[in-house]
Amino acid sequence: xSLSVAEKSYLxxxxxxxxxxxxxxxxxxxxxxxxxxTDFLPSSNGSSRIIASDGSECxxxxxxxxxxxxxxxxxxxxxxxxAGQRDDALIVETITSLLNKVLKSGNGIDSSKLxxxxxxxxxxxxxxxxxxxxxxxxxxxxxxxxxALNSTYLPKLISxxxxxxxxxxPTFHDYDMVKLEIxxxxxxxxxxxxxxxxxxxxxxxxxxxxxxxxxxxxxxxITSPIRSVALNDSNVKGFKPHLLKQGLAMxxxxxxxxxxxxxxx
Amino acid sequence: xxxQDRRRLLGPAAAKPMAFSYTTGGEVEKISTxxxxxxxxxxxxxxxxxxxxxxxxGSALVEARNSKHQTSLIxxxxxxxxxxxxxxxxxxxxxxxxxxxxxxxxxxxxxxxGSFLTGIFNSVVNLCRYPKSGIDIFVYLTYxxxxxxxxxDEKLQSExxxxxxxxxxxxxxxxxxxxxxxxxxEIVDIAAAGEANCTVISFIKNGExxxxxxxxxxxxxxxxxxxxxxxxHYKRYRDxxxxxxxxxxxLDAKSA
Numbered sequence: 001x002s003l004s005v006a007e008k009s010y011l012x013x014x015x016x017x018x019x020x021x022x023x024x025x026x027x028x029x030x031x032x033x034x035x036x037x038t039d040f041l042p043s044s045n046g047s048s049r050i051i052a053s054d055g056s057e058c059x060x061x062x063x064x065x066x067x068x069x070x071x072x073x074x075x076x077x078x079x080x081x082x083a084g085q086r087d088d089a090l091i092v093e094t095i096t097s098l099l100n101k102v103l104k105s106g107n108g109i110d111s112s113k114l115x116x117x118x119x120x121x122x123x124x125x126x127x128x129x130x131x132x133x134x135x136x137x138x139x140x141x142x143x144x145x146x147x148a149l150n151s152t153y154l155p156k157l158i159s160x161x162x163x164x165x166x167x168x169x170p171t172f173h174d175y176d177m178v179k180l181e182i183x184x185x186x187x188x189x190x191x192x193x194x195x196x197x198x199x200x201x202x203x204x205x206x207x208x209x210x211x212x213x214x215x216x217x218x219x220x221x222i223t224s225p226i227r228s229v230a231l232n233d234s235n236v237k238g239f240k241p242h243l244l245k246q247g248l249a250m251x252x253x254x255x256x257x258x259x260x261x262x263x264x265x
Numbered sequence: 266x267x268x269q270d271r272r273r274l275l276g277p278a279a280a281k282p283m284a285f286s287y288t289t290g291g292e293v294e295k296i297s298t299x300x301x302x303x304x305x306x307x308x309x310x311x312x313x314x315x316x317x318x319x320x321x322x323g324s325a326l327v328e329a330r331n332s333k334h335q336t337s338l339i340x341x342x343x344x345x346x347x348x349x350x351x352x353x354x355x356x357x358x359x360x361x362x363x364x365x366x367x368x369x370x371x372x373x374x375x376x377x378x379g380s381f382l383t384g385i386f387n388s389v390v391n392l393c394r395y396p397k398s399g400i401d402i403f404v405y406l407t408y409x410x411x412x413x414x415x416x417x418d419e420k421l422q423s424e425x426x427x428x429x430x431x432x433x434x435x436x437x438x439x440x441x442x443x444x445x446x447x448x449x450x451e452i453v454d455i456a457a458a459g460e461a462n463c464t465v466i467s468f469i470k471n472g473e474x475x476x477x478x479x480x481x482x483x484x485x486x487x488x489x490x491x492x493x494x495x496x497x498h499y500k501r502y503r504d505x506x507x508x509x510x511x512x513x514x515x516l517d518a519k520s521a
Contacts, residue, residue: 088372094380097373101481211388213478215485222485224463228478230384234355237388238474241492248485 003207008235012208016194023204029254031200034143036265038151046152046180050144054202057131058140060148062124066170069121075114076103077123080141082130095138099128101225102142102185102216113182116170117163122154124180134203136231138214142187146262149184153177185218186259190247191231192239197247199254206231211239213247217255222248311502313439313509315447323448327440328408334429336436337408340444344400356395358386360402360441369409374430379404382437385467385477389442391451400450404437431481434458434465438477439502446510455506459498462487466495 003011014021020028032053041047046062069075078099085092103109103126114122126145130137155172163170191201191209201209212231216223226248230236309331318324323342329335345356360382362375382404390400411429435458442456456476458467464487467477480488 090376090380093373093376097377100373211384211476224480224482224484226478226480226485226488227381228384228475229381230387233357233387234392236384238469238476240473241475244475244478244492245489248488 003204008208011204012193012235015198015205015208016196018196020193020196020198022198022202024202028196028198029250031258032202034140036143036147036262038147038265045154046148046150048144048148048151050140050147052140054134056133056135056137056140058133058137058144059129059131060141060144061127061129062148062152063127064122064124064152064154066116066120067123068119069111069115070119072121072123074100074104075111075121075123076109076126078103078126078128078145080128080130082137083132095141098138098187098214098225098227099126099141099145102187103145109182109184113180116157117159117161119163120170124149124152135201135206136189136212136229138187139189139200142185143262146184146186147265149180149182150263150265152180154180183219185216185223186255186262188215188217188251188255188258189213189229190215190250192243192247195240195243197243197250199250201231208232208235210235210237213244215248215251217251217259220256222251222255311439311505313443313505315443315509315513321448323444323446323450325440325443325447327436327443329436333412334432335408335410335412336406336433338433338436338440339405339407340437340440341403341405342400342441342444342448342450343403344448345395345398345450346401347397348399352397354396355392356390356398356400358383358390358392358400358402360386360404362404362437363406365406365408369406370430378430378434378437381434381477381479382441385438385456386441386445388476389452389454389456389469390445391453394451400445402441402444404440406433409433431463431465431479432460434479435460435467435498435502438467439506443506443509446506447513455503457499457502457506459495459502461491461494461498464488464491464495466492466499468496468499472496472499 011023035051037049039047040049041061044061045064047060049059051057078096080092080096082092116122128141154177156176156178157170158173159168159171189200190213191198191205192211193209198205209231212229214227214229216225309329312328314326316324317326318341321341321343325340328337360379362379364370438456438458445452454469456467456469458465463480463482465479466475468474469476
């Protein structure tokens with residue numbers, strides 16, 4: 001979205017005023033409406049499709065593989081593809097690196113939930129395809145990953161858990177599947193405009209934002225990674241330290257509501 | 266065997282290569298400090314060095330060493346130089362981080378740090394002064410090594426591995442700020458960053474404004490404590506940078 005100088009100035013003034021006036025009439029802590037469809041890819045273990053009200057759309061597919069967990073450090077791997085961007089584009093690599101850190105075992109993912117036997121574990125491959133995006137898509141992607149992992153079913157193990165004594169490969173039931181019980185972290189994007197903090201900035205709000213914050217929420221608390229992020233190239237400025245505290249407090253207050261609504265899908 | 270060379274267009278038999286005389290005067294040579302000043306900051310020893318690469322507009326070398334970690338990085342700034350294409354009312358910055366010989370960090374992570382640093386310097390450089398131009402910054406990690414401790418603690422070692430790139434970011438910011446100053450590019454204020462509890466916070470305006478925040482480990486409770494600790498580091502690094510730039514200026518004035 002390209003706004004004129006006058007439009008940017010008008011939008012900035014209204015967002016920076018007290019109380020802030022957002023162009024779509026949302027409150028500072030209010031998200032845009034989203035539509036989520038889950039479990040629609042028959043060849044994946046779990047999948048989701050998320051569509052934001054501005055037309056941003058993202059598809060996530062979850063696939064699994066049995067690996068020897070003594071050989072693999074990370075049991076969850078994220079790969080991001082953004083339509084119209086090269087695989088080595090800055091935004092693609094930045095988001096991939098961030099999401100891999102978000103889903104790193106120990107942070108929010110309990111790797112013991114992926115363990116099959118004493119020797120083998122499931123390795124989860126999360127493939128993200130951003131079909132269209134008009135603002136910074138990390139928050140949308142993380143919601144899609146959350147709902148895809150919550151709708152993931154993995155094959156049921158029928159062989160013994162202890163396979164160190166007797167060497168055998170894990171054997172699975174022909175039809176039965178088991179639901180993957182992990183609680184993936186969520187990522188929230190906050191825009192800082194003047195002295196105001198806004199959750200889930202739309203494209204036009206991102207264009208005038210002075211700065212942005214990426215905040216990760218996992219297991220009922222804020223956790224790392226936490227980052228500042230420039231939401232545009234032209235209007236980036238520093239922000240007062242008290243806004244950081246304010247932003248974290250806002251996420252703490254409203255994140256559990258978002259988690260509840262995503263769980264109720 | 267005397268065979269005529271038919272593959273090249275040869276000149277006359279008596280042709281001699283052209284010889285140019287050496288140019289006298291007019292050439293500006295950047296003089297770097299031969300003995301880099303060393304500044305000790307608590308346990309950490311910092312060595313700052315500017316203007317030692319001739320074919321770029323500004324350059325800086327930052328070497329940092331403490332009891333656990335030793336790092337060295339070179340920054341080169343090219344620009345402002347004109348960019349082709351549509352008119353842009355203000356300059357654009359690109360920052361690229363490159364692994365040294367060690368190939369320690371993966372490309373994804375380096376690009377993520379590069380993107381984070383671009384965000385910081387978009388708010389630090391006075392880009393309105395450079396319409397229709399680009400400033401390209403290259404940071405080369407020449408050396409980055411954990412120094413072995415006698416007391417080997419496995420948990421501590423794994424924590425260190427996570428925080429390695431985090432501990433590198435303040436030095437990248439110092440190095441880029443020095444190189445920008447060396448290139449004569451207008452900046453709003455001297456930006457620097459401090460690290461505490463695996464959190465890096467970058468400040469400007471005497472610590473009144475945050476321009477960058479990076480946290481890879483731990484919970485958010487310690488962020489607010491980290492702000493004051495990082496601010497102390499920021500002030501120390503900023504003072505060191507200012508004294509380094511002043512020393513450099515004095516040396517330039519003496520040699521002129």
